[in-house]
Amino acid sequence: MCADTPQTPEYKSTLNLPKTDFPMRAGLPTREPNWLARWEEIGIYDRLREKKGRKPFTLHDGPPYANGNLHIGHALNKTIKDMIVRSHQMMGYDARYIPGWDCHGLPIEWKIEEQYRQKGRDKDQVPINDFRGECRKFAAGWVDVQREEFKRLGVTGNWQDPYLTMDFHAERVIAEEFMKFLMNGTLYQGSKPVMWSPVEKTALAEAEVEYHDKESFTIWVKFEVTDFATPDLELSDEEETDEARAAIAAATADAAGDFVGAHVVIWTTTPWTIPSNKAVVFGEDFGYGLYEVTDAPEECWAAVGDRFILADKLAGEVFGRARLEEGMYRRLRDVTSAQLGGMTLRHPLAGAEGSNGEWDAPRDFRAADFVTDTEGTGFVHCAPSHGLEEYELYRDLGMLGEVITYNVMEDGRFRDDLPFFGGKAILKPNGKEGNANAAVIDKLAEVGGLLARGKIKHSYPHSWRSKAPVIYRNTPQWFAAIDKVVGDGLDMHGRTIRARALAEIDNVNWVPRSGRNRLHSMMEARPDWVLSRQRAWGVPLTCFVKKGALPTAEDFLLRNEEVNARIVAAFEAEGADVWYEEGAKARFLGGIVAPEDYEQVFDILDVWFDSGSTHAFVLRDREDGSEDGIADVYMEGTDQHRGWFHSSLLQSVGTTGRAPYRNVVTHGFTLDAKGMKMSKSIGNTIVPETIVKQYGADILRLWVAQTDYTADQRIGDEILKGVADSYRRLRNTMRYMLGALNDFSEADRIEPGEMPELERFVLHRLAELDNVVRDGFARYDFQNVFQAVFTFATLDLSAFYFDIRKDVLYCDGDTLERRAARSVLDILFHRLTTWLAPILVFTMEEVWLERYPGEQSSVHLVDMPQTPTVWLDPALAAKWTQVRRARRVVTAALEVQRSDKVIGSSLEAAPVVHVEDEVTLAALKALPFADICITSGVSLTADPAPAEAFRLAEVPGVGVVFETAEGEKCQRCWKILPDVGHHAHPGLCGRCDDAVSELD
Structure with a gap:
């Protein structure tokens, strides 16, 4: 049947036209917040945790810094994570996601110092715990801001109870993990050249x-x-x-x-x-x-x-x-x-x-x-x-x-008594020469x-925070020796941290595989880990040194389990600020050793040690962490091979002897539409909030799904317009299904064995696609998943199956063909909505609620349906591949006639189709091929095609000769058939007469 609705008034009401309130226009920017509020109200994340007997799956969140609004890289990162979590949940896992924030360190401390400088205050004149309190308050404020921005992107997770590196328990565990290095002998103080920021007056990690x-x-x-x-x-x-x-x-x-x-x-x-x-x-x-x-x-x-x-x-x-x-x-x-x-x-x-x-x-x-x-x-x-x-x-x-x-000196000046150069500065305080x-x-x-x-002019290292050049400077620092053999107590069998890390790298699955080689080469060449920073906001190096002892002396570092226990207990109850309180040394050492014999260390830990330790206080310690303390997935940008992936591996093998992750997934950087790095100075930055306000978060999520995130990806207005077009096509497919499934019930369902070949072929394609989708989600390959589903929805369904079955769905009465088509549409509905729900979280919820309204209803509470393998029918698929090839020649031939204004609709045609292959010809004759070609009739013949026959080079052996259909036009289905006008209802064909008679 053609797409236009017949105009004959007395028969229009007899058609089974699609009925749905699902709007064509999405209105995502204004409607998405309503779904967010609804999910929060019904507690989607908590209800999913109530599903018992599932295998846990944990994605451990690499913590962003709590110091500013989100950029497009944040949106890419968190959306990929959300797709991983949601897809695994809907494939039957208990997929947990605990969002986290990195709250210590230079980025936040630098912001407070900037505020001080604007007010003319000197940081060094402020009591240290007052300064640390300012940092804590600043970080907490940005945690709240970023949490709402992440939630607006549709990211699910335990937002009510995230992990923060500045929580008291986290600070306790970070200190505890540090003290394991202290106790196993890998911690030492050395004086060697490290990357030093004269502007920030601290050592920096790579x-x-x-x-x-x-x-x-x-x-x-x-x-x-x-x-x-x-x-x-x-x-x-x-x-x-x-x-x-x-x-x-x-x-x-x-x-x-x-x-x-x-x-x-x-x-x-x-x-x-x-x-x-x-x-x-x-x-x-x-x-x-x-x-x-x-x-x-x-x-x-x-x-x-x-x-x-x-x-x-x-x-x-x-x-x-x-x-x-x-x-x-x-x-x-x-x-x-x-x-x-x-x-x-x-x-x-x-x-x-x-x-x-x-x-x-x-x-x-x-x-x-x-x-x-x-x-x-x-x-x-x-x-x-x-x-x-x-x-x-x-x-x-x-x-x-x-x-x-x-x-x-620490500020980059020569010592004052150096001849000729005393007091001269390598860099000015503003980072200039x-x-x-x-x-x-x-x-x-x-x-x-x-x-x-x-x-x-050459490439030169700069501090990523101050943007000022760095220098190599010899300073006393605290290091973890990664080539020192440690004891069997760590279950490392006498191997070094480096050796164990290199071995563990090959026990991890890397996506893409190149990530393995990158981290392996870095780990092979890296020096000892510089743990200390000369800053104030962070977890202190909780150790004491013997006064007058050389760093090489056996008793230089105090190694005492009772002292350590006092420190961790205080940190758990009061946080790391207690280290800086007056009398802290006596509090921790008194009654165990003589406090006056020791000096307290006031350097803070490298923040990469903080984030590298998160596996201990998130995966190990939380009830919603991981049962064995190992994450199923770490997923971050490619720069984290030298960052979080790296420090987490070092820290974990140094204290547990194993990697903290089973899979490591890496994404590239986001560039502008021209492939340039985004920069505020250039003015080519794209803020997630802007995209969400203009298009909606689902369009941003769809952009993520359509890109190869393992490489650098581009984004811009034209790219987003293309994404929005794909979204509209997909939305129309879902809207069509909703309309055709109006008032469908279990009484209408028939089993696959009773269905016509066309429906069984669609089920075969669906079973094939189910394998592609599940395998893609399992491999974190969202681009392949979406492309496969989108191609199926637009080519297999909209341009083929739906196009063919419109006539049956609109015009048939209660026939087997119509019931089969609707049964298949219901099967398609449940798979497409659940397959796409991890990507288009808002739209698939809207689609789901259109069929299953209710206060507690949500597509995100259901699993992807299991697809029976018996639906796979390779022989049937091979046959229908030939049918579709022959159909393509017919539709192309009719399009020529339509373009030449010979016909207005394919229903005006009854072509003669010449088929050379006997098997293909027999297959076509066994099918209602005219319905498949959406013509009023078709003649199939093995006779050689005449010279004037239409052909397609890519489909040899099939030729089409155009002929017009004979008969009258049915006023209900618009087919041109010889029997129109010979039935009880004037102007109808036999099929439509039966359908109207049923209604009468």
Whole structure:
């Protein structure tokens, strides 16, 4: 039957036209809040927990910071989590979701400091617990704001009882987890270079750093060779003659004459580290040469006769930087690594007037494996206080005491008594370039220590909070040793934290798989975990150190279970603020050890330790956590391989010996429509609230479902308009089903075995799709789930099945075909609504309530129906694949006639269809093929198709010759049939006459 409603008044009322109050226009922005209120009123989340006998499934929420409104990344993240939880709940699990917030640390503390600065207050003059109280209040306020914003997105969960890292129990457990590192011997205090923010005056973790382009000073600095001694050669008795000794002495004198007074040249992008230089290193296997300047232009820091030792591969580039063109220098000789090892170097500032002997000691000069000959000079200047590779080199040599300096203070200024540079700042308080680099460069130029200078633009680490550059700075910090063998008490079988973490990575399922490789490579290369921060808002490092004891001493750290028990009990009752109260040391130590013998540590824990410990106070300790303390899923952005995934794994294997998760799912970043990173300064940010107000949360959720979230995804107005169009098409499909199912009851239902082939084919497709949907949800592949359901709804249903069955549904009386179609529609309804409910949470609730109204009714309280495997019928599907191919040729042929204005409706046609394949022809003849093609008639023949027949290249063997239908037009179904007018009701065909007679 055609889509238009027949106009004959006396028969229109006899049609079974769709009836539904479900509106075409969704009105999501105004209607969604009503469903939210309804879910809260009937307690959906709590009622789901009452379902007994289900296997628990826990998604552990990576906590966002409670310090601002949501951005589009938050919306993507929480929507994916919600789809995971809802889909698993509807597949039969007890799917739990406890939202959480990260409440400690720099992001929140920085906000309070900004408020203080605006009011002219000095944070350091405020009592620490007053300051911490301000931080707590600030975080609590944003928790409330973000909670409502997340709920508006349709995210389900235990919103009444979320977890907060600043709750007293959480602070107690974080401290307790820290003390496990204290007690098992992996905690130590060391002084090594860490990433340091001079603006924020604290150490930073890798996860707290982001990389931006920065223009840096770059300098080529001269270290003079002041002495040369050929290393001792081992000669046999036969070789050790007077002549040999004389030859060696002559060669040494000759080399010394060439080398002494020459300069080894280094290159650096951090001039401020030159005052802390303690050494220069070279590559053992590189080719080096001694070069002499033969000509020099004006305004050049090299003079004729100057000699420089450089890596041969880089010499030309270095001389170019020094404004020495080819022909202005010559290569005098090879320089071997053995000869380099015999040289003594002098710091360029040594002996400078006013230096007070600061740099007079000779510089260490040796080979190192981290030197490259791809850029620079082939030599690396070493300031082990400001470079991790240099630090590790001299640590392994046992020479740290000789090379560590403390020239740079916590605010990034040089110590006041440093000659020439005292008080100079690497960065200003606002994060801009300070005067330290310029002062160092100027002084080097003054003393003749420069060969060249310039600037370079390169990727450089910045604090993600202040956006200011960071530096590497040697400071006393607390570390967890990840390569120290720990005891069997941790069930780690004597292995190290690193070894156990690497092993556990392969016990986890990673989505996408590349996440495994990324975290594995990070874990292989990472240094010891810096646990301490020099801030105020957080959980303190709850430990005490022996006064006067060296950090390497056995009794340096107090390890006492009774003291630990007092601390955790106080934290549980009063929170971590008790650590800062007057008399805290005596309270915790009194009667156990002498308080006056110990110093209390006041650094706070890295917030990544806080969030890394959440498995303990959420999964382990809560009744609605996980039975074994392990989450089924962690799901966050790809940056969390160096953040929460990383710290959670380290923390968990350090205290339990296992990973805290079974599956790790990762999403990419959200970009604008052009693929650019969103930035307030560019003005291309998209706020979730704006989308929700314009389109509704379901459109935002549908955008998430349609994207490949494992990669970076784009969003913009045109993209959202496309999403809204997909939504409308899907909504129309659901609306059609609702209308056709009006007043359907169990009495109308028939079993699949009694159904016509078309209905059984739809059930087969439904059974196939059920496997796709369940498998996709289980693999967190929402894009594939939605695409499969959407394609089925629009192509298999709207454009095929519904189109064919409109005639039966509207015009048949109480026939088997109509009852079968409605039975299938009911089956489709229950599957489509539950399959789509985890994605379109509001719309599917609206669809469900249209059929099942009631105060306690909700699609989110039901499961996806089990689909019988007996519905799968591959043989029937293969047959109907051929039927659909033949139908496609017929409908395409009729579309040509419609476009040419030959016909207005397909019901005016009765085409002749030529089919070469005997099996296909027999299949078509066994079916009401005219109804399937929505024509009034069809003739099927094996005769060869004439030349003028319509064909489709992709469907060989089928040709269609257009013919008009013969007979009169039925005034009820609009088919053109020969029998119209020959029945009791004038103007009706036999089928319609029977239907109207039933009503009479």
